[in-house]
Amino acid sequence: MSADLYEQVKRDPLFAKLTQSRTRWAWALSALILLMYFAFILLIAFAPSVLAKPIAAGSVITVGIPIGVIIILLAFVLTGVYVHKANTHFDALNQKIKDNLQ
Amino acid sequence: MKQLVYFLLLGAWSINVSAAEVITGSDAGASLNIAAVVMFLLFVSATLGVTYWAAQRTHSAADYYSAGGGITGFQNGLAIAGDYMSAASFLGISGLVFMSGYDGLIYSIGFLIGWPLILFLIAERLRNLGRYTFADVASYRLGQLPIRTLSAFGSLAVVALYLIAQMVGAGKLIQILFGLPYELAVVLVGVLMVLYVTFGGMLATTWVQIIKAVLLLSGATFMAFMVLKNVGFDINELFTQAIAVHPKGSEIMAPGGLVSDPVSAISLGVALIFGTAGLPHILMRFFTVADAKQARRSVFFATGFIGYFYILTFIIGFGAIVLVSTNPAFLNATGLLLGGNNMAAVHLSAAVGGDLFLGFISAVAFATILAVVAGLTLAGASAISHDLYASVIKKGEVSGPMEMRVSRIATVALGVMAILLGILFEKQNIAFMVGLAFAIAASANFPILLLSMYWKNLTTRGAFIGGFAGLMTAVVLVILGPIVWVDIFGFADAIFPYKYPALFSVAVAFIGIWFFSITDRSPEAQQARDLFEHQYIRSQTGIGAHGANDH
Numbered sequence: 001m002s003a004d005l006y007e008q009v010k011r012d013p014l015f016a017k018l019t020q021s022r023t024r025w026a027w028a029l030s031a032l033i034l035l036m037y038f039a040f041i042l043l044i045a046f047a048p049s050v051l052a053k054p055i056a057a058g059s060v061i062t063v064g065i066p067i068g069v070i071i072i073l074l075a076f077v078l079t080g081v082y083v084h085k086a087n088t089h090f091d092a093l094n095q096k097i098k099d100n101l102q
Numbered sequence: 103m104k105q106l107v108y109f110l111l112l113g114a115w116s117i118n119v120s121a122a123e124v125i126t127g128s129d130a131g132a133s134l135n136i137a138a139v140v141m142f143l144l145f146v147s148a149t150l151g152v153t154y155w156a157a158q159r160t161h162s163a164a165d166y167y168s169a170g171g172g173i174t175g176f177q178n179g180l181a182i183a184g185d186y187m188s189a190a191s192f193l194g195i196s197g198l199v200f201m202s203g204y205d206g207l208i209y210s211i212g213f214l215i216g217w218p219l220i221l222f223l224i225a226e227r228l229r230n231l232g233r234y235t236f237a238d239v240a241s242y243r244l245g246q247l248p249i250r251t252l253s254a255f256g257s258l259a260v261v262a263l264y265l266i267a268q269m270v271g272a273g274k275l276i277q278i279l280f281g282l283p284y285e286l287a288v289v290l291v292g293v294l295m296v297l298y299v300t301f302g303g304m305l306a307t308t309w310v311q312i313i314k315a316v317l318l319l320s321g322a323t324f325m326a327f328m329v330l331k332n333v334g335f336d337i338n339e340l341f342t343q344a345i346a347v348h349p350k351g352s353e354i355m356a357p358g359g360l361v362s363d364p365v366s367a368i369s370l371g372v373a374l375i376f377g378t379a380g381l382p383h384i385l386m387r388f389f390t391v392a393d394a395k396q397a398r399r400s401v402f403f404a405t406g407f408i409g410y411f412y413i414l415t416f417i418i419g420f421g422a423i424v425l426v427s428t429n430p431a432f433l434n435a436t437g438l439l440l441g442g443n444n445m446a447a448v449h450l451s452a453a454v455g456g457d458l459f460l461g462f463i464s465a466v467a468f469a470t471i472l473a474v475v476a477g478l479t480l481a482g483a484s485a486i487s488h489d490l491y492a493s494v495i496k497k498g499e500v501s502g503p504m505e506m507r508v509s510r511i512a513t514v515a516l517g518v519m520a521i522l523l524g525i526l527f528e529k530q531n532i533a534f535m536v537g538l539a540f541a542i543a544a545s546a547n548f549p550i551l552l553l554s555m556y557w558k559n560l561t562t563r564g565a566f567i568g569g570f571a572g573l574m575t576a577v578v579l580v581i582l583g584p585i586v587w588v589d590i591f592g593f594a595d596a597i598f599p600y601k602y603p604a605l606f607s608v609a610v611a612f613i614g615i616w617f618f619s620i621t622d623r624s625p626e627a628q629q630a631r632d633l634f635e636h637q638y639i640r641s642q643t644g645i646g647a648h649g650a651n652d653h
Contacts, residue, residue, distance in 0.1 A: 002646045006636045009643060019642050026222040033222075037215045041371055044208060044357045045364040051204075052356030060341045062355040068207040072214060072409045079218050083402045086226075091395060094643055101645075 005101060012100055018093040025085055029078055036071060137461025138280055145317075145469045149298065152309045156302035163502035166303035166509060167234035167484055168389040171649065173308055175396040179403025181308045182387050184315030185477050186213070186404070187411050189470045190271060190536065192318065193444040195412070199419020200427070200439075200446035203344075203354025206419055210412035212371055216378035217408065221401035224379055227555045227641040228388045229397035233648045235481075236385040236547065237489045240554045243633035245562035245626065247494055249550070252569050254489035256546040257382035259573075261482035262523075263539040264383075265475060265516070269524030270532050272471040278441045279448065279464040288524040295476045296517035299483065300510045304390055307476045314473040317466045319407065322414040325447070325463075328454035329421030344423040354423070366600050373540045373604030380543030380551065383481035394644050415447075422446035425453045479516050486512040534585040537602065541580060545572035545607035553615055555641060558634040561627035564619025572611025579603030 009015050043050060051064030164170050173181070191213065199206030232238040237253035269288055276287035298306050333339040345352050378384065388397050426432045426439070432449040434440055439449065451463035487509035492500045550569045553560045580586055582598040600606075619627070640646045 002640075003636065005645055006639045009639050009645065010635065015639070015643070019638075022642070030219055030222045033215060033218045037211070037371065037375075038368065040211065041367045042364060045367045048357040059338060060345055060352070060355060061338060062204070064204055064356055065207070068204075068211060069413065071211050072412060075214055075218050076406050076409045079221050079402045079405045082218075082222055083398050086398055087395065097643055098645065 008101055009097060012097055014093055014097050014100070018090060018097065021093075022086075022090050025082065029082055033075065033078060036074065040067070040071060137458050138464035139461075141461050141465035142280070142468055145313075145465055146294065149294075149306075149310045149313065149469075149472075152313070153298050153302035153306040156306035156309065160301075160303045160305055163234075163488075163505050165305065166506050167480075167488060168386070169304040169308055171390060171392050173390040173396075175391060175399025176403050177308070177312055178387055178391050178396065178400035180315045180407060181311040181390075182384060182400055182404035183407035183411070184311035184318070184470075184473055185384055185387070186408050187315065187318055187470065188268070188474045189275060189467050190268075192322070192411075192415065192470065193275070193447055193467065196415045196419045196422065196447040196450075197442075197444040199416055200422045201443045202350065202358045203348070203420070203423075204356055205358050207412075207416055208357060210415065212374040213378070214405070214408055214412060215371075216375040217401060217405040219375060220379050221398060221405070224552070224555070225388060225397045225401050226394040228385065228551075229391065229394045230641045230644045230647040231555070231637065232389055234386070234389055234488045235484050236382060236551055237485070237493075240550045240565070241493075242554065243630050243637050244554065244560070244565055246497075248562055248566045250489045250494050252566055252573075253547065253550065254485040254494070256380075256542060256569070256573060257485040257489075258482055260380075260382055260539045260543050260547070261478050261485070261516075262519075263535045263542070264381075265478050265482070265520045266523045266527055267532050267535040267539070268471055268475050268478070269520050270527050270530075272468075272475070273524060273528065275471070276468060278445065279467060284528055285525055289521055291472060291475060292517045292521035292524070294472055295479050295520075296514055298472075298476045299480045299513045304386075304480060307473075307480050308387075308390060310476055311473045314466070314469045315407070317462075318470060319411060319414075321451070321459075321463050321466050322411060322418060324459070325421065325450060325454055326414045326417040329417055329425070329450070332421070332425065332454070340417075340420055340424065344420045347428050348423050365605065366602060369600055369602040369605035372608055373537070373544050373602045376544035376548045376604065376608055377540030378543075380546070380548035381539075382485065382543075382547065383477040385551075386481050386484060387477075392649065393647070418447050418450060421454070422450040426450050429453060475520070479513055479520070482516050483509045483512040486516075531590055534580060534590070537585065538577070538580045541576040541602070541604050541607060542573055544604045545576040545611045546570070549608065549611040549615055553612075555637075557619075558631055558638075559619050560615065561619045561622040561624075561630050563622045563624070563627065564615045564617070567618040568611050568613070568615025571614040572607050575607035575610040576603055579607060 051062060051067065053063045055061050055063055055066065160166050162170070195206050195210055198209060228236065228239055231242055235253075235257070237250050237257070240253045241249040269291060272291045273284040273288040276282050276290075277284050280287070282290070298310055329340065330337070333343065341355060344354065348354050350358075388400065391397050391400055426446060426449045432440055432453070439445055441448070448460070448463055448467065452460035455462070487505055491508045492498065492505045546569045549572060550565045554565065579598045580603055582596065583603060584596040584599070584601055587593050587596045
C-alpha cells in the first residue's frame with residue numbers, strides 16, 4: 001500500500017517544492033550556527049585578547065560575555081525561526097500533499 | 103506493588119540510620135541533613151507515586167518504550183532538558199565558573215550548540231522514520247542483522263560508560279550531601295532507577311525527568327535571583343566584587359587555559375555537537391511524541407530551557423565566588439572549598455537560602471542523578487530487548503508482552519551491573535568515561551544515523567565497516583591519549599596528544615562509510631539504494647510513520 005502512495009507523492013510537484021524549501025532552510029540555519037560557533041572557538045584559540053577587552057572604558061564586563069550570551073540567545077531564536085517556518089509553511093504544504101492523496 | 107512498599111520502608115530505614123550516624127558523627131551537618139533527607143523522601147514518594155500511576159497505564163510495548171507516543175512537545179522539551187541538565191552539568195559547570203570564570207561559559211555554549219542542529223537536520227526525520235530506538239532508523243533500509251547489532255552495541259557502550267560515571271558521581275555526591283556510605287548510595291540509586299523503569303517504563307521515566315527539571319530550574323532560578331539581589335541587580339557590581347576576591351583577578355572575565363590549541367578546541371566542539379546527536383537516551387525521547395511537529399516543538403523548548411539554565415549556572419558560579427569563597431564556613435583549613443570546586447553551587451544554596459534551601463538543592467541534585475540514570479537504563483534495556491532480542495535474534499517474530507518481559511529483565515540486569523561496577527570503580531579515575539561515551543556516540547552512532555537519512559548510496563557494508571572503524575578509533579585514541587595513557591596508566595607522555603579524539607574518529611567513520619559504500623556492488627547494496635526514495639518521502643512527509651495510536 002505504502003509503495004503506491006510514495007509513487008504518488010513523488011509525482012506531486014508540491015513535494016519537490018516542500019523538500020527544496022525545507023532543505024534550503026535547514027542547511028542555511030545549520031551553516032549559520034556552525035559558522036557562529038566555530039568562529040567563536042577559533043577566536044578563543046587564536047585571539048583571546050579580543051574577547052578580553054572591556055565593553056566600555058571603566059567597565060569590568062568584557063566583550064566575551066555579551067558575545068557568549070548572544071550565542072546562547074541566538075541558538076534559541078534560530079530554533080524558534082525554524083519551528084515557526086515549519087509550523088506555518090512546511091506543515092501547510094505537507095497537508096496539501098497528504099490531501100492530494102485522497 | 104508489594105516491592106514498592108517494601109522498598110520505601112527499606113529506603114526510609116536506611117536513610118534514617120545514616121542520618122543518625124551523621125548527627126552523632128558531626129554536628130556541623132546534622133540539621134541540614136535532616137532537611138535534605140525529608141525533601142529527598144518527598145521526591146522519592148512523589149516519583150514512586152508517578153511510577154505507580156504510570157504502571158497502570160503501561161500495557162503494550164509501545165507504552166513501555168515510548169509512553170504510547172502521548173507526550174506533548176512542551177513536556178518532552180522539559181524531559182530532554184532534564185536529561186541534559188545532569189548533576190555533572192549543574193555542579194560541574196557552576197564549579198568550573200567558580201574556578202575559572204569565563205571558561206565555564208565556553209563549555210556551556212559547546213553543550214548547547216548541538217541542539218539547533220539536531221532540530222534542523224535530525225529531529226523530524228528521526229520521528230518520521232523510527233519507532234522505539236534510533237537503530238530503527240539506521241537499519242530502515244539496511245541489513246537488520248549487522249546494523250542493528252552495531253547500533254545496539256554502540257548504544258550499550260555509551261549507556262554503560264555514562265551509567266558508571268553517573269553511579270560513581272552519585273555515590274560520592276550523596277556521601278557528601280547526605281552522609282550516606284558510598285555503597286549504600288550506589289545501591290539506593292540503582293534500586294530506585296530499576297523500579298522506575300521496570301514498572302513505569304517510558305511514561306514514568308519521562309515524568310520523573312520532568313518533575314526534576316522543574317525542581318532544578320526553580321532552584322537555580324531562585325539562587326541566581328538571590329545572587330543578583332545581593333548586588334542590587336547590578337551585574338557590573340557582581341563581576342567587580344568577584345574580580346576583587348578571586349585569586350585570578352580580572353582573568354576570570356576572559357578565556358583562560360581551557361581551550362589551549364585549535365585542534366583540541368575543534369575536536370571538543372565536534373565531540374559535543376555530534377556526540378549529543380548520537381546519545382541513545384536523548385534520541386529515544388523523539389519517539390515519545392505524536393508526530394514530527396511535536397518533535398520540533400520538543401527541541402525548541404529544550405533549547406530554551408537548556409540555554410536559560412546555562413545562563414543561570416554562569417550567574418550561580420560568579421555568585422559562589424562572591425558569597426562562598428569569602429565565607430570561612432565553606433572552606434577547609436587550607437582555604438579550599440569543602441568537598442571540592444563542584445560543591446560551589448551546593449554551598450551557595452546554603453549561603454543564599456539557609457539550611458532549608460540547602461536541603462532542597464541537595465535533594466534536587468540526588469533527584470537529578472536518579473532521573474538521568476533511569477533514562478539511560480531504559481535506553482540500554484531498549485537496545486537489548488528491541489534491537490538485539492526482538493529484531494536480531496527473533497527476526498521480529500515476537501509478541502509485545504514477551505518483548506516487554508525481556509526489556510524488564512534487561513533493566514534489572516543493567517541495574518545490577520551498574521551497582522556492581524559503580525562500587526568497583528569507586529576509587530578509579532572515571533573522568534575519561536563521559537568523554538569516551540561522547541566520542542563513541544559521535545563516531546559510531548551519529549555518522550550511521552545521519553548518512554542513513556541523508557545519503558542515498560549508503561550500504562550495509564559501508565555503514566558496518568565505517569561505523570565499526572569509527573568506534574574502534576575513538577576507543578583506541580582515548581586509551582592512547584593523555585587521560586588514560588598518562589593519568590591512569592602513568593606513562594610520561596601520551597602517544598596521541600589530544601584529550602578529545604572526536605575530530606579524527608568521526609573523520610575515520612565518515613571516510614570509511616563513504617569508501618566501503620561506493621565500492622559495494624552487491625545486489626543488497628543496490629536494493630538499499632533503491633529503497634532510499636521511499637524512505638526519503640516518508641522522512642519528509644511522515645506518510646507511513648508510526649503515529650501516536652498505531653505504534
